[in-house]
Amino acid sequence: MKRNLSYSLFLVFLILFTGCKQKEKEIISSETEEAAYQPASPKYTARHDHSTPAAKIDVESAISTSSPVRLSEVASTIEYYQVGDDKYPVTEVVAVEGGFIALNKPKLYLYRQGKKRKRVGLKTKYSNWRDNESDNNLFYDKKTTRLYVQLKKLNPETGYSTKYIGKLPPLDSVLARVHYLYPDSLPNRRFLKNWVEIFTPEMSVGRFYYPGTGFDYGVNTFNLKGDTLCHFYFGIDSIGTIKSDNFYNFTLFHTSYLYDNKPTFSATYCDTVYRLLDQQTIAPVYAIHLGKYKAPATYVINRGDKRNKAWVDNLRENSQAVFLKVHREGKSNKSGWLDNNDKQNQDFPSEDYLMVYLKNKRQTKALPLTARGMINDLDGGLSFWPDGQTDEYMYMIRPAGELKKGIKLTGSPKQETLKNFLGDLPDNQNVMIVVK
């Protein structure tokens, strides 16, 4: 074996020296950039801001009710944008002055009302981006008008990649460029050990886990150089000692989003939604009250019956409301099975609730089970349920056909803009419906 290895090494070196000078240089250069800075240890002690009590989202009470929510209760304006066809679906959106930049992977476009879309002058490949399910790879800084992008550079020989956050020049100059910028030529790149969950120019944030499990334990903040700034621990349920490989459960859900440019988190087995006010200050903002429907961590881990237990499956927020999807389990799984043979389990089915917490009224409402979203009373368009959020906007993206088929034009004056939009809408377009 030793002999084989030596022979292998000889061959590899021979080939490297004779044929791969260019590639060798590239690898060394990226490694040098990556290794140029040794990140520092945590700089701050975490501060917890309890000056404003966390608002209670009363899922327990809402589950037994059903009440339609009008879109006007959570938004006052609605706009429509054609955002390209199904060849290049939109995977991420950020608000900029007077419009939105959307990632029609792998192209970035600026979309504005009444104007043709404009290509943002950064030319990336599909392989430069993370997978479609990972959000938070774009950030737009309104103060400096710079777009930040989280990208990777793939080494085609090895398949490994180098990740980084790149900062583009001011947006006007990028839009005015005759020649494209390329990811490798971005002047400002911060190399990362791994993808970050969410970032702003001031900090990036990554989650860490309860030892030996996949349960969230808290988040770390980092500065632009990669120094650890602060550890924050979530107030998760007491888990106790569990076997390291016994943590999977479908009740697990977590998410993160930017609200007012502040990273906001939900965590597994934690009723509280947290917001980072700055690099060292965390504040609990919402307490999701599941009441009798709650399945605490120890209960779930010890395989408690989940019949009539509920958990959050999705979470979004704008200035007026918090939007949740809540699942209530209808079947017993005492035996481990969701078994219809057990007559005791026939009393109610599993149900998925779309819920809206209205901030002003401090009220949580569950939409009717058949509803696909809030009733659109702003212009009588499609029912609205957010796919995503950026700044003070919530957006939903649907094919043109769905709008044309699903919207009834009544001749009402408030449908004038929508009517004009639909009149000019090509069938191949996806439509981004934006409410504010």
Added chain:
Amino acid sequence: MKKVGNLITGLLCLLSIVSCQSGNKSSFNNGLEDSPVVGTFVQVGDDQVLSCDQKLLTDSVHLLLTYLTEKPEIIHLDNRDEALVSEGRVLASDNYLLVWNNKQNPFKLFDRKGNFMTTIGAYGQGPNEYLNVYDASIDEKNDRIYILPWQSAQILVYDLKGNPQPAIPLCLRVPKGTFHVDLQDSTVAVVLLPFKGLPAIAWTQDFQGNRKEFIEPGHLEAPQDFSNEVVSYNNMPGTFDVNILYIMPTPRVDSLYHYDYQNNRLRPFFTLNFKEDPIPWHGYTELPNHYMGDASYPKQVSSTSFESSSPNYYIIDKKTGKGAFFRLYNDYLGYTEIDWPIYSFHNGYFVQNMEPANLKNTLENALKSNKLTEEEKAELTTLAESLHENDNNIILLAKLKQ
């Protein structure tokens, strides 16, 4: 050092293949006739398992697609606005093509001539809507399309016109799973990634969620990590092949199975014993006459995440046990190399879903090479001239040789 050794061995195989790429057509192999035998048949209970050994994979071959498939159809998908699709997975049946969803783009159904039929379901969180989908199937004889989202306790059902039908409630919530629906027997067979604590790895049930038979996970229990997978490629009619990929936290030797759901048995058919420790990340695909697999080497990038190196691919003849590392070239598209070759075979077909601009670029490069006959050049030139950047995608569909 061991890891370096592993990587070097893999690199060597790749390099030895790369070194031949610039050659002419004679550098392609006719098959595995001259390759060594890399495995033996082992009796395991009532089943014969082809047990192969990575140490014996010492040969590298360049295979043409024509070795594995019939002559392909080139299908230009409908250019109607609502028919546009992105590059992604396609399921073929006798008369239809079902293009997988991608974010807000729903599943789209085409006939085999590329005419757009309808969308199937919709993106969203409401009734009959889906976000992420793990498995899907098309049963054209019974006018049904089935869709299994991630972490789901039900299979969504539609007819071929796109009308939602009553969903099938499952006996277990499925973190990741693959399924067969037998409408004649009113039976649903499911195999899931058997995370610790789940009572079954496979089961059968009726359409109301009443369990019929099941198999406990036993030694197949999976570590609770969503990097592991369970996949079925359905390349042999009537066979529910199942590959459970255990790669995290530590890859382990495993087998390719068939779920014989009429008899409620998971029957092993193929395994590869790796020479390295830890063994590489790997997966298997079964074709009518071959087993194929890949091996790649993970690199840890944080305490909780890894990424893989470029994979090496191998192919083994089911009857003779002869095998080799391989690269696959599309002789119908100018002998261009096929990326991710083992993942392009589904439902008895080799499928490539290509953006016209990318395909045109590929063809133009191929036409510059010296490998083509005048006839081939003429065919490719005609194809290249028929492609327009703003057209819908092109599907290359080739039936597997049985």
